[in-house]
Structure formats: structure tokens, C-alpha cells
Amino acid sequence: MANILVVDDELGIRDLLFEILNDEGHNVELAENASEARAARQRARPDLVLLDIWMPDTDGVTLLKEWSAANLLGMPVIMMSGHATIDTAVEATRIGAFAFLEKPITLQKLLKSVEQGLAREDARRAAAAVVPPTQSFTPVVTSGSASLLAALPPVTAVQEVGPQSQQSFDLDRPLREARDGFEKAYFEYHLAMENGSMTRVAEKTGLERTHLYRKLKQLGVDLSRGRKNAI
Numbered sequence: 001m002a003n004i005l006v007v008d009d010e011l012g013i014r015d016l017l018f019e020i021l022n023d024e025g026h027n028v029e030l031a032e033n034a035s036e037a038r039a040a041r042q043r044a045r046p047d048l049v050l051l052d053i054w055m056p057d058t059d060g061v062t063l064l065k066e067w068s069a070a071n072l073l074g075m076p077v078i079m080m081s082g083h084a085t086i087d088t089a090v091e092a093t094r095i096g097a098f099a100f101l102e103k104p105i106t107l108q109k110l111l112k113s114v115e116q117g118l119a120r121e122d123a124r125r126a127a128a129a130v131v132p133p134t135q136s137f138t139p140v141v142t143s144g145s146a147s148l149l150a151a152l153p154p155v156t157a158v159q160e161v162g163p164q165s166q167q168s169f170d171l172d173r174p175l176r177e178a179r180d181g182f183e184k185a186y187f188e189y190h191l192a193m194e195n196g197s198m199t200r201v202a203e204k205t206g207l208e209r210t211h212l213y214r215k216l217k218q219l220g221v222d223l224s225r226g227r228k229n230a231i
Helices: 011-023 034-043 060-069 086-095 107-130 145-151 175-193 198-205 209-219
Strands: 003-007 027-031 048-052 077-081 099-102 156-162 165-170
Touching (some): 027 034, 034 048, 060 077, 077 086, 077 107, 099 107
Parallel strands (some): 003 027, 003 048, 077 099
């Protein structure tokens, strides 16, 4: 059982989501605008939020930015919209949204997204209970480490990038910034291990080469490192 906040200005959608999630055994609180959502968030942090994008007073993306800037995105937020563009969905994800659901939302997609969001929250809380806040650690870099690292509490991590260099990044930051720091270290590690070969790094990380190049530029990764021996 989880505490879920549903934020949507349409009464019919609020009632429908309440019935579905309540039938699943969750405690559901409803808010019809950003003001009510802020008040609900202030009273008690929900385990998950379903947040509509288009609302009359303050849109969902603006509210998401507000929570992110105030370091209040400690819970998964699933964005919902029937009119949003791909750019809007990408922006929401960049800010820190866990997922994006396009209206009309199917029951299967809704329950699957909620289940995945709550699973991530459970993993974050389990990690927080195991690792003391003052403990430092050296993460093992694998392709599946990003979600675990993002779930860990504020600590300072040191990541070895290559035989002669180290990169450190502070996890006492908003989730998006911590994730970007980890991804930069992750790609720099593979670039160093593959002597700068974009082809082999793309194979190792499972990304298409053009997408990989854009990702590295976005993260500010030094692409000249190791290129002399690259294939």
C-alpha cells in the first residue's frame, strides 16, 4: 500500500484514477490544481505523484521545476497529458519526472508505471536504510548501475575513470544533476577503456553511435581524450 497524490484539473480523470488506485489498495489524495498539490506535498511527502501537464493556474512542468529547484523531488513523479509534444515529455524527464503517460491512459500502462515508480522508491528507501549518511563509497560502474546510484542517499563518491585519472562527483545534489555526474563518469570510463573508440563504446553501452555522440556532447565529455589511438 502506498500514498499516491493525483493532480489533475479534470474531475472525471481524478475520480477514475482514484477508483483504480484505491481498488489496488493504495491511499489516494486528489488535487485539482498546483496550489492544492503544493499543500498536499507540504503536509506529507507522497510515495508517488501523478501530475497532469495542462492545468489552468500553474502547469505541471512548471510545478515539477519548482519542486526540483526546492529539492522536493524525493518521490517519483509520473507526468500525464493528452496534448503534450515530444519536447515537453523530454523536458519533463530531464527535470526529473520518472515517466510520461499520454492520455487517454490505458489501465495496463497506468498500473505498470505506478508499479515501476513505487519499486524505485522502495529501492531508494532500502538503500538509505543500509548506507549511513556519512559513509563514503566507491561505486562499481556497470551498465545497470545508474538507477541504483540515483537512489542512494547524499554521500560523496569517487569514480576511477582510467589508469591515471579520477573523477569525483557530489551526490548531495538534485537527482538530475547527480545522474548527469554519474553518466559523465560512466562514459569517460568506457572511453578510457576503449582508447576513445566511439564504435566500441557504442557497442559496450548499447547506444546508437549518433545518439552516443550527442549524449557525450550534452554531458560535456572531452571527446579528444584517447582519440589518437581510436578506431
